[in-house]
Amino acid sequence: MKYLEKLFALAFLIIFLNSCGVSKSIHNRPDVSGYDATIPEKIKINDSTFVAGDNFLLKNKQGQWELYVEGNPLQIGEITGSLTQDLMQKQEAIFFNKVEDLVPSKTQQYLLRKFLAWYNRKMYLHIPEEYKAEIYGLSQFSSSNFSEIGEPYLRLLYLHGAHDIGHAMQDLMLVGCSSFAVWGDKTVDGELLIGRNFDFYAGDDFAKEKIIAFVNPSEGHKFMSVTWGGMIGVVSGMNDQGLTVTINAGKSEIPLVAKTPISVVTREILQYASTIDEAIEIAKKREVFVSEAIFVGSAKDKKAAIIEVAPDNFGVYEVENTDELICSNHFQSEAYKNDERNLKWIEESHSMYRFERMEELISEDEKLNVADAVAILRNKKGLDDKEIGYGNEKALNQLLAHHGIVFKPESRKVWVSSNPYQLGEFVEYDLNEIFKNREGNPATKSISNAMENISEDPFVYSKAYKDYEEYRILEREVEAAIENKKTISAEKLTALQQKNPEYWKAYYLTGKYYFEKKYDAAAKIAFEKALNKEITTVPDKEKIEDYLKKLGQ
Numbered sequence: 001m002k003y004l005e006k007l008f009a010l011a012f013l014i015i016f017l018n019s020c021g022v023s024k025s026i027h028n029r030p031d032v033s034g035y036d037a038t039i040p041e042k043i044k045i046n047d048s049t050f051v052a053g054d055n056f057l058l059k060n061k062q063g064q065w066e067l068y069v070e071g072n073p074l075q076i077g078e079i080t081g082s083l084t085q086d087l088m089q090k091q092e093a094i095f096f097n098k099v100e101d102l103v104p105s106k107t108q109q110y111l112l113r114k115f116l117a118w119y120n121r122k123m124y125l126h127i128p129e130e131y132k133a134e135i136y137g138l139s140q141f142s143s144s145n146f147s148e149i150g151e152p153y154l155r156l157l158y159l160h161g162a163h164d165i166g167h168a169m170q171d172l173m174l175v176g177c178s179s180f181a182v183w184g185d186k187t188v189d190g191e192l193l194i195g196r197n198f199d200f201y202a203g204d205d206f207a208k209e210k211i212i213a214f215v216n217p218s219e220g221h222k223f224m225s226v227t228w229g230g231m232i233g234v235v236s237g238m239n240d241q242g243l244t245v246t247i248n249a250g251k252s253e254i255p256l257v258a259k260t261p262i263s264v265v266t267r268e269i270l271q272y273a274s275t276i277d278e279a280i281e282i283a284k285k286r287e288v289f290v291s292e293a294i295f296v297g298s299a300k301d302k303k304a305a306i307i308e309v310a311p312d313n314f315g316v317y318e319v320e321n322t323d324e325l326i327c328s329n330h331f332q333s334e335a336y337k338n339d340e341r342n343l344k345w346i347e348e349s350h351s352m353y354r355f356e357r358m359e360e361l362i363s364e365d366e367k368l369n370v371a372d373a374v375a376i377l378r379n380k381k382g383l384d385d386k387e388i389g390y391g392n393e394k395a396l397n398q399l400l401a402h403h404g405i406v407f408k409p410e411s412r413k414v415w416v417s418s419n420p421y422q423l424g425e426f427v428e429y430d431l432n433e434i435f436k437n438r439e440g441n442p443a444t445k446s447i448s449n450a451m452e453n454i455s456e457d458p459f460v461y462s463k464a465y466k467d468y469e470e471y472r473i474l475e476r477e478v479e480a481a482i483e484n485k486k487t488i489s490a491e492k493l494t495a496l497q498q499k500n501p502e503y504w505k506a507y508y509l510t511g512k513y514y515f516e517k518k519y520d521a522a523a524k525i526a527f528e529k530a531l532n533k534e535i536t537t538v539p540d541k542e543k544i545e546d547y548l549k550k551l552g553q
Helices: 003-019 073-083 085-102 106-119 129-139 152-159 162-170 262-272 276-285 340-348 351-363 370-377 463-483 490-499 504-516 520-531 538-550
Strands: 043-046 049-052 055-059 065-071 178-182 193-198 211-217 223-227 236-239 243-249 292-298 303-310 313-317 324-327 403-408 413-416 427-430
Touching (some): 049 073, 055 073, 073 085, 073 129, 129 152, 129 262, 178 243, 178 370, 193 243, 193 292, 193 370, 211 427, 223 262, 262 276, 262 292, 276 292, 276 313, 292 324, 303 324, 324 351, 340 538, 351 370, 370 403, 463 490, 463 504, 504 520, 520 538
Parallel strands (some): 065 211
Antiparallel strands (some): 043 049, 049 055, 055 065, 223 236, 236 243, 243 292, 292 303, 403 413
16 A cells, blocks of 8 residues: 555544544534525436536546536535535545554544544634535535444544645645646747646545536635545635636644644635635635645736745745746745755655656747646656656656646636546536526536547556556555565566566565565665666655665665
8 A cells, every 4th residue: 555545544534533532512513594405306317417406416428527516505515415425425435444444443543533632623713614514514415324433514524634634644745746837928829827736646446536516606706626525625626717726735844733724725715716816815814734835827817826825934936027837845935935844845855856847848848738738747757758667756647646637717718637547538628618507507418528628648558557557556565565574476576676667666665575574685686776766755765775774785
């Protein structure tokens, strides 16, 4: 199991197990008495099409769910819950299965629950009432199988801090996202063009049932986002004003208390901002508990900017005299110029490498279009087109993305990737058309504009892709053998290297296995091979060098 998957599962353990130990007196259910709770009945057309009045959920030919929902916060929550109930409950089951695998001890669960009841004691104070009402409406359709963990409302409320809590408690990166924007003379039509990979891996099952949601709230702007069952926060989205938001994790210290989940901040920006300045004002008024870069694109401003937030700092980064903006996982504004955590992260992580790779790829074309942006997001090589192995976090395409997405804010168009990773067809949606004259017009077929889709990456049909998928299985098998002190055959270790020959980790795991077995000569050979590959981070390289020192290198 990849370490990202383990950390993600632990994050959800943190979220959900704290619910049953939290004092109910400080987590009263939101007051929803002021909302009309009337919602239309859900009608099943077939296994992939459901309607409820003017609302709908359907699966497109690329295998992704498209959701349209409208109303007040409570209605949006209840209708979303009604339409996506199976998807939401499936995600809950995935999360809890991971929890049981990682922490089977009831005693450990109890102790962790007690600590995190205290840790999350004030999060509810930092979430706007309308979003608590929406989460409450959604929770009415949550699974009844996990009542021993906590009531549905609390489970879903804390789910929205998964990214933040895992990030904070581990002080590690759960996400290694890459984003860029070009405009003016750098695009074929002069319009703002934004591309981003959401490299958030939580297991293969987690990414199977993505939802492309189109939300028409009673207050604020209509918007779309790429999400999953049970999630009302936003990680990638655009509103009908042509404002886009995406999030890129930064290096954080460990906070003492949970506050506003970053996905809730970006949801508020998307729903209530139409310019970069308005987005900044919303971000300023919310207290967060991890460091995050909020990448904002604006049709009205015809450019992009980065809002850099942290528990103890705030900065805005904009460029002058250039038509491009790049963001990976370090901060660039003046406010973080002397931030020691950020400087160390730039020096030791893969963030600056990916930043420079985006610069390199953007410079290869005088002017970019949507297909060019998709090609950048799918790029699997390192600097100077170096082969660095598939799955390397120094690549823009790490072959683990939850989704890739491209925005054209001024045209109100967006392209969303389909499985696997961001290699599948990028499906085009036109917000002007989708939100136009919706009354009495529920969809019974995909609302995408297939004429402008970007074709799937031919790589999915290659031997290299097949080998990589086999490598992933072998990698988990070898990691499990090392962790559980089991024996694995030399043939499988050889296959691990052959299936992904340029990837440093294949040799590192081989060396680690042999080291644990005290096969020193074989371990030394494998570690030396790993050092000759493009290693992801400085700490990773130092670990290999430490092993070689122990072997008498």
